[in-house]
Amino acid sequence: xxxxxxxxxxxxxxxxxxxxxxxxxxxxxxxxxxxxxxxxxxxxxxxxxxxxxxxxxxxxxxxxxxxxxxxxxxxxxxxxxxxxxxxxxxxxxxxxxxxxxxxxxxxxxxxxxxxxxxxxxxxxxxxxxxxxxxxxxxxxxxxxxxxxxxxxxxxxxxxxxxxxxxxxxxxxxxxxxxxxxxxxxxxxxxxxxxxxxxxxxxxxxxxxxxxxxxxxxxxxxxxxxxxxxxxxxxxxxxxxxxxxxxxxxxxxxxxxxxxxxxxxxxxxxxxxxxxxxxxxxxxxxxxxxxxxxxxxxxxxxxxxxxxxxxxxxxxxxxxxxxxxxxxxxxxxxxxxxxxxxxxxxxxxxxxxxxxxxxxxxxxxxxxxxxxxxxxxxxxxxxxxxxxxxxxxxxxxxxxxxxxxxxxxxxxxxxxxxxxxxxxxxxxxxxxxxxxxxxxxxxx
Numbered sequence: 001x002x003x004x005x006x007x008x009x010x011x012x013x014x015x016x017x018x019x020x021x022x023x024x025x026x027x028x029x030x031x032x033x034x035x036x037x038x039x040x041x042x043x044x045x046x047x048x049x050x051x052x053x054x055x056x057x058x059x060x061x062x063x064x065x066x067x068x069x070x071x072x073x074x075x076x077x078x079x080x081x082x083x084x085x086x087x088x089x090x091x092x093x094x095x096x097x098x099x100x101x102x103x104x105x106x107x108x109x110x111x112x113x114x115x116x117x118x119x120x121x122x123x124x125x126x127x128x129x130x131x132x133x134x135x136x137x138x139x140x141x142x143x144x145x146x147x148x149x150x151x152x153x154x155x156x157x158x159x160x161x162x163x164x165x166x167x168x169x170x171x172x173x174x175x176x177x178x179x180x181x182x183x184x185x186x187x188x189x190x191x192x193x194x195x196x197x198x199x200x201x202x203x204x205x206x207x208x209x210x211x212x213x214x215x216x217x218x219x220x221x222x223x224x225x226x227x228x229x230x231x232x233x234x235x236x237x238x239x240x241x242x243x244x245x246x247x248x249x250x251x252x253x254x255x256x257x258x259x260x261x262x263x264x265x266x267x268x269x270x271x272x273x274x275x276x277x278x279x280x281x282x283x284x285x286x287x288x289x290x291x292x293x294x295x296x297x298x299x300x301x302x303x304x305x306x307x308x309x310x311x312x313x314x315x316x317x318x319x320x321x322x323x324x325x326x327x328x329x330x331x332x333x334x335x336x337x338x339x340x341x342x343x344x345x346x347x348x349x350x351x352x353x354x355x356x357x358x359x360x361x362x363x364x365x366x367x368x369x370x371x372x373x374x375x376x377x378x379x380x381x382x383x384x385x386x387x388x389x390x391x392x393x394x395x396x397x398x399x400x401x402x403x404x405x406x407x408x409x410x411x412x413x414x415x416x417x418x419x420x421x422x423x424x425x426x427x428x429x430x431x432x433x434x435x436x437x438x439x440x441x442x443x
Contacts, residue, residue, distance in 0.1 A: 005038055012043050021050050029055060033062035041067075045074045053079075057086040065098050073103065081110045089115075090135040090241065093122035121234075130212045131205035133245060134226045134235030140167040141193060143176050148189025167225060167233060168197045174231045175202055202227045205234060210249050213242040214339050249337070256415035257333065286420050292428040300435040309376050310438055313368070313385050314431070320364055321392040321430040322423035328353050328400025329422050333414045336404060346405045353401035354394060361393030380442050388437045392430040399425065 004023070011020045024032055024047075032051070036044050036059070048071055051059060060068060060083050072080050072095075084092060084107055096104050096119050108116050118136050125131030139157065141150040154166070166184060168177045177197035187196055202225045203212050216224050216239065223238040255263045262278055297304070304311055332349060335341030341349060369386025373379060400422055404414035 005035060008035055008047070009039070009043075012039075012046060017050055020047070024050060024055075029058035030062045032059045036071075037064055037067055041070050041074070044071055048075070049079075053082065057083060061087060061091050065095060068095055069099060069103075072099075072107075077110070081107065085112050085115050088135055089118045089122060089137055089235075090133060093119055093132075094127070097123055097127065125205060128209050129205065130203045130207045130209065130226045130237055131234065133209050133212070133241045134237050135241070136235045138167060138223075138225075138233075138236045139163045139165070139181075140169050140233070141179075143168050143170050143194055143197075145193055146189060147184045147187045147191045147193060147196070150184050150193055164222065167236075168193055169233060172230075173233060175200075175225050175227055175233045178225075200225065202231070202233075203237070204229070209245045210337070212237050213245045213249075216242050218339070253333065253337070253413075253415040256413060257330070257417075257419055282420070286424050289421075289424045290427065293424075293431055296428060296431040296435070300431075300439075303435055303438055307381075307438065307442060309378070309381060310384075310434075312375075313372060314434070316368060316371075317385070317388060317392055317430050317434055318427050320368075320389060321396040321426040324357065324360065324393045325396035325400035325422040325426045326419045328356070328397040329404055329417050329419070332401045332404045333417065336408055336414050341405070343405060343409055346402070346409075349401045349405060350398060353397040357394035357397035358390070360397065361390035364393055365390035384434075384438050384441050387441070388430075388434040391433045391437070392426070395429055395433065396422075396426050399429070 004027075008020065008023070011017075011023070027035075032055070036047055039047060044067065048056060048059070056079075060071070063071070072083070075083070084095075087095070092115070096108075099107070108119065111119075121136065122132070122134070127133070139154060141153050145153060150166070164181050166179050166181055167175060168179060170176055176194075178200040179193065179197045183196050184193075200221070201215060201219060203215060205226055205228055212224065215221075216237070221239075223236045225233050226235045226237060227233055251263050332341060332353075365386040365388075368389045369382040372385040373382030376382075403417045403422065407417050408414045
């Protein structure tokens with residue numbers, strides 16, 4: 001759609017709205033949304049108003065939340081309310097959470113009662129829980145009907161959204177099971193729904209969104225029901241919601257692992273001062289931790305004075321140990337996120353990473369010792385560097401695998417075991433190993 005942007009801008013400048021409508025009618029809603037986001041707000045509204053109502057509903061949900069809010073404020077009030085009424089409940093709730101309180105109250109006053117109820121129901125749940133990401137649009141039938149009655153019941157619901165599965169509820173709206181729509185259609189009309197329904201896992205309203213996405217992935221479900229403590233069905237979390245969750249969680253973990261602070265809503269539009277504030281806290285912590293490296297070097301200053309060539313290999317040792325620790329931490333954090341690794345696996349992980357460290361450390365140690373011996377023609381120096389490298393890599397992989405599990409066991413996000421944190425810890429540890437080995441071998 002980037003190729004069409006110059007043409008769209010030219011048509012807007014020339015006010016050739018007929019040509020614009022023809023061009024937009026041949027485009028997908030998601031592509032139109034991308035075009036709109038490239039325009040200044042004044043032109044965004046002009047282009048949006050050229051869309052027919054049905055298309056505008058779809059385009060609106062593909063827009064960035066900031067653009068949604070700006071367009072909503074400038075649209076004709078009747079059209080704005082129609083769009084809000086037609087939005088998917090979960091998308092609409094997300095939008096209202098970002099709207100200024102005064103604007104939210106204004107729009108709620110004109111919306112349909114059922115949609116207002118949905119908004120108020122969804123916004124009361126924390127945004128990163130099952131209740132916060134669920135939609136209240138789902139198909140259901142009573143447990144007392146037959147498949148023939150179920151089809152009539154679904155018609156009366158006037159369902160205006162795509163669905164492939166139907167939830168079975170009792171009189172108290174408690175979840176009993178699920179049935180594929182195709183099974184309802186192909187079964188004899190007199191077949192009781194209870195006989196062909198299947199059991200399905202459900203999640204509580206307050207379950208963390210990351211755990212919800214893991215369950216959907218584990219059971220390979222297109223959606224999962226969200227229930228309260230009485231097993232009453234409140235909504236469902238669908239695969240498209242999970243994709244958004246995965247993206248958000250990955251972004252959050254990436255920022256944490258890089259010790260870059262909290263992810264901004266939009267990097268380019270967030271002020272430089274705010275980004276600097278979010279980063280400096282971690283950098284100060286890491287700076288204070290790095291003083292430990294200086295203290296170790298100062299403690300072994302006599303050794304360095306007597307054998308200056310030891311200093312040549314400090315960067316080599318620290319770099320390799322830090323990288324090895326980050327590798328191990330990355331693998332374990334990912335394993336914890338996907339539930340492949342559990343807290344009970346802690347000693348299996350430690351043992352595995354310890355053995356990996358020995359194997360990798362021996363390989364790197366041999367290479368480093370050859371480099372030290374070839375460069376300085378000193379056998380003891382080569383032995384010192386090689387043994388130190390092997391020991392440092394072994395400790396690095398073991399700590400890299402252990403720390404994320406310990407953090408999770410203590411109730412912290414494993415991603416807080418950031419790359420810089422692992423590197424800083426390994427800098428101090430590697431220096432202690434290096435100089436201790438040097439003192440023993442090169443007395």
